[in-house]
Amino acid sequence: MSETTPTNTVLKITLDxxxxxxxxxxxxxxxxxxxxxxxxxxxxIAGTTxxxxxxxxxxxxxxIFLRGYHLTLRREEAAFIEVTPL
Amino acid sequence: MxxxxxxxxxxxxxxxxxxxxxxxxxxxxxxxxxxxxxGLRQRVGNYAGVTVEKKEGKLQVGExxxxxxxxxxxxxxxxxxxxxxxxxxxxxxxxxxxxxxDFIVSIVDASNLERNLYLTTQLMxxxxxxxxxxxxxxxxAQNGIDIDAAALGEALGVPVLPIVASREVGxxxxxxxxxxxxxxxxxxxxxxxxxxxxxIKKLADFLTEHQLIEPLAAExxxxxxxxxxxxxxxxxxxxxPELENRIIQARERLEAADIDWWAVEAEARYGWIKHxxxxxxxxxxxxxxxxxxxxxxxxTHRILGPLFFAFIxxxxxxxxxxxxxxxxxxxxxxxxxxxxxxxxxxxxxxxxGLLADGVIPGVGGVITFLPQILILSFFISLLEDSGYMAxxxxxxxxxxxxxxxxxxxxxxxxxxxxxxxxxxxxxRTIENPKDRLVTILIAPLMxxxxxxxxxxxxxxxxxxxxxxxxxxxxxTVVLFSMYVLGIVAAIGMGWLFKKxxxxxxxxxxxxxxxxxxxxxxxxxxxxMLTRAGQFLQRAGTVILAISMxxxxxxxxxxxxxxxxxxxxxxxxxxxxxxxGQLTEAEKEQQLAELKVAEASERSRxxxxxxxxxxxxxxxxxxxxxxxxxxxxxxxxxAREVIxxxxxxxxxxxxxxxxENTQSLQKxxxxxxxxxxxxxxxxxxxxxxxxxxxxxxxxxxxxxxxRRETNSWxxxxxxxxxxxALAYVTTLIVYQGGRMLGF
Ligand SMILES: Nc1nc2c(ncn2[C@@H]2O[C@H](COP(=O)(O)OP(=O)(O)OP(=O)(O)O)[C@@H](O)[C@H]2O)c(=O)[nH]1
Numbered sequence: 001m002s003e004t005t006p007t008n009t010v011l012k013i014t015l016d017x018x019x020x021x022x023x024x025x026x027x028x029x030x031x032x033x034x035x036x037x038x039x040x041x042x043x044x045i046a047g048t049t050x051x052x053x054x055x056x057x058x059x060x061x062x063x064i065f066l067r068g069y070h071l072t073l074r075r076e077e078a079a080f081i082e083v084t085p086l
Numbered sequence: 087m088x089x090x091x092x093x094x095x096x097x098x099x100x101x102x103x104x105x106x107x108x109x110x111x112x113x114x115x116x117x118x119x120x121x122x123x124x125g126l127r128q129r130v131g132n133y134a135g136v137t138v139e140k141k142e143g144k145l146q147v148g149e150x151x152x153x154x155x156x157x158x159x160x161x162x163x164x165x166x167x168x169x170x171x172x173x174x175x176x177x178x179x180x181x182x183x184x185x186x187x188d189f190i191v192s193i194v195d196a197s198n199l200e201r202n203l204y205l206t207t208q209l210m211x212x213x214x215x216x217x218x219x220x221x222x223x224x225x226x227a228q229n230g231i232d233i234d235a236a237a238l239g240e241a242l243g244v245p246v247l248p249i250v251a252s253r254e255v256g257x258x259x260x261x262x263x264x265x266x267x268x269x270x271x272x273x274x275x276x277x278x279x280x281x282x283x284x285x286i287k288k289l290a291d292f293l294t295e296h297q298l299i300e301p302l303a304a305e306x307x308x309x310x311x312x313x314x315x316x317x318x319x320x321x322x323x324x325x326x327p328e329l330e331n332r333i334i335q336a337r338e339r340l341e342a343a344d345i346d347w348w349a350v351e352a353e354a355r356y357g358w359i360k361h362x363x364x365x366x367x368x369x370x371x372x373x374x375x376x377x378x379x380x381x382x383x384x385x386t387h388r389i390l391g392p393l394f395f396a397f398i399x400x401x402x403x404x405x406x407x408x409x410x411x412x413x414x415x416x417x418x419x420x421x422x423x424x425x426x427x428x429x430x431x432x433x434x435x436x437x438x439g440l441l442a443d444g445v446i447p448g449v450g451g452v453i454t455f456l457p458q459i460l461i462l463s464f465f466i467s468l469l470e471d472s473g474y475m476a477x478x479x480x481x482x483x484x485x486x487x488x489x490x491x492x493x494x495x496x497x498x499x500x501x502x503x504x505x506x507x508x509x510x511x512x513x514r515t516i517e518n519p520k521d522r523l524v525t526i527l528i529a530p531l532m533x534x535x536x537x538x539x540x541x542x543x544x545x546x547x548x549x550x551x552x553x554x555x556x557x558x559x560x561x562t563v564v565l566f567s568m569y570v571l572g573i574v575a576a577i578g579m580g581w582l583f584k585k586x587x588x589x590x591x592x593x594x595x596x597x598x599x600x601x602x603x604x605x606x607x608x609x610x611x612x613x614m615l616t617r618a619g620q621f622l623q624r625a626g627t628v629i630l631a632i633s634m635x636x637x638x639x640x641x642x643x644x645x646x647x648x649x650x651x652x653x654x655x656x657x658x659x660x661x662x663x664x665x666g667q668l669t670e671a672e673k674e675q676q677l678a679e680l681k682v683a684e685a686s687e688r689s690r691x692x693x694x695x696x697x698x699x700x701x702x703x704x705x706x707x708x709x710x711x712x713x714x715x716x717x718x719x720x721x722x723x724a725r726e727v728i729x730x731x732x733x734x735x736x737x738x739x740x741x742x743x744x745e746n747t748q749s750l751q752k753x754x755x756x757x758x759x760x761x762x763x764x765x766x767x768x769x770x771x772x773x774x775x776x777x778x779x780x781x782x783x784x785x786x787x788x789x790x791x792r793r794e795t796n797s798w799x800x801x802x803x804x805x806x807x808x809x810a811l812a813y814v815t816t817l818i819v820y821q822g823g824r825m826l827g828f
Binding site: 034 | 161162164166197198199200201204229231314315316317348349351352353356369379382386387388389391392476480481483484485487594595596597598599600601
């Protein structure tokens with residue numbers, strides 16, 4: 001991938017740890033290739049800005065805002081998305 | 087390949103007709119555009135061999151007939167899901183029962199441009215001219231997005247026409263464009279690293295050389311095959327071994343060069359999209375609270391959200407139970423009337439019996455479900471069209487996950503409390519085939535409304551109304567337990583199926599929450615009517631056959647040894663009436679009793695009766711006698727039929743079953759075994775109800791599962807597992823109950 005150079009020692013922040021209303025930039029989508037590709041197709045690629053909007057009443061899944069639309073995904077998948085909070 | 091065949095696909099298939107395909111993301115307004123273009127001239131079916139919906143329509147522009155093919159709503163053409171796969175096949179002309187489109191209309195939601203254009207970039211690689219219909223221009227404007235359609239078209243290299251499908255704005259220019267000479271084939275403008283481009287070129291050449299795909303679409307296919315990891319895809323496509331090898335080798339070469347081949351495609355496409363949008367779009371960047379977000383503040387609120395959800399559910403079920411009853415009675419009455427009419431018209435005999443006692447009540451029994459289906463599909467399409475359905479899945483996902491399913495399975499399961507048939511039809515919103523199948527398999531365990539009359543008969547006959555358990559009457563507790571049993575069984579079986587037969591990691595829930603929109607009534611009603619039509623047509627044939635078989639089993643054999651000579655007795659009554667020994671009323675009453683007695687004996691000695699006797703040893707351990715056996719067999723037509731069958735078997739007459747429930751209740755209470763033990767105890771009643779909770783006694787469900795899964799295997803599997811489950815559970819309940827001294 002384009003930027004694999006930094007961060008081998010630093011523990012990356014993942015999307016599931018963010019709070020409501022927080023914005024972040026996607027750095028990398030890990031996890032199974034097929035799952036990662038699904039997320040990428042939905043627009044979650046490196047450099048995309050996302051915003052945490054809401055958690056479902058039982059705490060999971062998460063609702064996020066990106067590229068002008070709303071997407072929901074489970075914490076399980078969100079844990080594979082490395083981000084830099086803005 | 088000659089040059090001829092290279093250029094051939096670009097020309098319309100004939101001067102007077104053209105086939106176009108509508109493709110777009112879910113919720114982009116595709117259905118709305120399709121309806122606006124074709125009006126009522128559309129046909130809905132299935133693609134051969136799969137459960138993906140096939141929608142086609144026609145319109146005429148000037149002299150030209152345009153066939154419109156509606157492709158399922160998808161986010162990508164990578165062909166991981168069944169919908170995506172069928173979409174790809176249709177667009178490439180490799181789907182057997184669909185003709186290849188001459189022209190692809192890519193519908194793009196202007197208010198959600200970047201993600202929608204992702205699919206467009208893939209559509210542009212299929213070797214067909216593409217036109218972008220830029221829909222929802224009104225919403226985009228509202229959200230402060232300003233799109234220069236001409237500049238966008240310039241940058242994309244394909245014509246772009248702005249429209250507002252829901253208000254039919256911009257449709258005329260669009261229609262005209264559909265029949266004009268086709269635009270040139272789109273080109274791929276985004277590029278990957280040279281080593282990747284190299285591999286793509288090699289693979290594309292291989293595909294062309296071996297005629298695995300038409301040359302114009304070879305590059306796009308090479309990109310898809312090389313860069314998409316299909317390992318975890320729910321649907322696998324078998325590739326020729328040599329092709330498979332080439333792909334593996336190419337990937338190995340790339341990995342050796344330290345290239346993450348699986349991460350480059352989306353990045354490159356979105357990169358190009360960003361570049362295009364920079365030219366043609368002025369956006370108020372960032373997140374703004376829209377009306378939709380305000381609605382969501384309540385609707386998916388931690389506390390208000392579930393309350394609102396419960397309110398919607400109550401509303402839907404109240405409507406079904408309130409508004410369906412009257413038309414259902416009306417339909418029932420109509421078929422009773424039709425039966426009588428046929429009896430008056432056709433001379434007594436097999437023909438009359440087959441029609442009046444087999445076909446008409448059988449078909450009638452199915453059509454009475456129609457009001458429920460109409461009402462439920464009305465609400466479901468309303469909820470879907472308005473955008474609420476995705477929120478329901480959002481709220482319920484956490485709970486459904488316990489069973490191994492996701493939030494989308496909740497509504498179909500819930501619908502099944504009214505009737506499993508619309509519930510099973512509603513599983514179409516579940517994309518993952520395994521999850522969908524599990525949901526279908528457990529849906530009939532929810533206690534549907536047809537079970538209620540059976541529960542009520544048993545409860546009212548064998549549980550005195552005065553008794554209480556705690557603050558609740560015993561009757562309520564028993565009834566409630568039956569519903570709970572169904573739910574528990576569904577959860578258990580769902581879990582079991584996901585662990586065993588339909589194992590496989592569920593794809594994660596990655597779902598769009600579309601903005602709330604005011605539903606388009608035309609869409610809602612057209613969906614509702616389509617569903618109803620499909621139900622009638624799909625279930626109809628199987629049901630007709632089963633009704634005829636059941637009638638035959640109940641009516642034959644004809645020449646049986648009867649214990650009394652009914653004809654002579656009738657004669658005698660007539661003579662006594664003539665002689666003044668009987669009043670008119672007495673005669674009528676005795677004749678009626680005689681008729682019931684004869685019907686009862688005939689049914690006992692019919693094939694169905696014989697089957698009841700044959701079945702007896704098997705069901706005796708459950709506490710059932712052969713009369714219940716007959717009831718169980720006939721209940722396969724529809725559960726509530728057991729009541730009228732039992733009425734015949736117990737000689738209480740079957741006309742006006744309601745009036746006779748009293749006498750049926752007495753007959754059941756008084757039925758004894760030869761040794762004087764009562765046949766029915768409260769325990770037997772519970773056992774019978776438990777059997778009804780768990781057994782698949784509904785030919786309409788059977789028929790609809792056959793249709794929806796497109797196989798005989800699953801309906802038979804369902805019949806098998808539910809019968810086994812019902813048998814074993816009832817056995818445990820009855821024998822356990824006896825040991826405990828009930
Ligand atoms: N404001 C506005 N609403 C639209 C427009 N086109 C469609 N809609 C609405 O958008 C919603 C979704 O439209 P559909 O036609 O059902 O979308 P679809 O692409 O068929 O969605 P799927 O059936 O999920 O694939 C409906 O409520 C439509 O009334 C438009 O141009 N402007």
